Amino acid sequence: MxxxxxxxxxxxxxxxxxxxxxxxxxxxxxxxxxxxxxxxxxxxxxxxxxxxxxxxxxxxxxxxxxxxxxxxxxxxxxxxxxxxxxxxxxxxxxxxxxxxxxxxLDAIGIDTDGDVLVVTDARRREVYWARYVDGARTTGPDVCAPGDVPAGAAAVAGSPDHVGLFDLPRLTPTxxxxxxxxxAVDWSAAPGPLVPLYLRRPDAKTTAERGVRS
Structure with missing residues (x-):
């Protein structure tokens, strides 16, 4: 309890x-x-x-x-x-x-109403994104180029430097x-292990990953 x-x-x-x-x-x-x-x-x-x-x-x-x-x-x-x-x-x-x-992204999306796309900076000319309806996530999270994000949302929220890449009304949460x-926490459930959502491999690589012999 x-x-x-x-x-x-x-x-x-x-x-x-x-x-x-x-x-x-x-x-x-x-x-x-x-x-x-x-x-x-x-x-x-x-x-x-x-x-x-x-x-x-x-x-x-x-x-x-x-x-x-x-x-x-x-x-x-x-x-x-x-x-x-x-x-x-x-x-x-x-x-x-x-x-x-x-x-x-859920912490941004939960502060929105309607069908909303939330985007943040993923660097490499890409964005992290997820889609929400009345604050509940329906799609994502994922990472891709802005032009590859599925269309259909009614508004966009998130990174001020990236919401402008979408021809949608901008909402306040940044x-x-x-x-x-x-x-955004499910307080009814016991906390699980902390798992980072990188969605792709880090830029830094070990010597073995680069295929370099010592």
């Missing part, structure tokens, strides 16, 4: 937004107590811990009061994504609290929010 009130540390590094927040969840919904977001695709490792500590301080919540951790599992670039997931796992282990992983990440 899940607790009546859950105090949650929330982390996401799947996009250029380095997000850390603290939220309280109960039967009436989700209340965001504090959120720190830094928009810098190259500063996940440098900014995540300061953002966590800042959000905790602003929320007036001690680490010992946390009862769960929620982390976005992508899809996202290898380096940034593993920073957030490793940090979330470390907090969960140190505090002895469960860690829930969610699809980061990155996973603290509220969206908490609401």
């Amino acid at each position: 899940e607790p009546l009130v859950t105090t949650v540390l929330v982390i996401d590094t799947a996009t250029p937004a380095v997000t850390a927040g603290v939220a309280r969840r109960d039967a009436s919904g989700v209340e965001v107590l504090a959120e720190h977001v830094t928009l810098d695709a190259r500063a996940h490792a440098e900014q995540l811990t300061p953002n966590v500590l800042g959000a905790m301080a602003d929320a007036g919540v001690a680490m010992s009061q946390l009862t769960a951790v929620v982390v976005g599992c992508g899809p996202g670039p290898f380096t940034g994504l593993r920073v957030g997931m490793a940090t979330a796992a470390a907090y969960g282990h140190a505090l002895g609290v469960p860690v829930y992983g969610v699809c980061s 990155h996973p929010s603290t509220s969206g990440l908490v609401r």
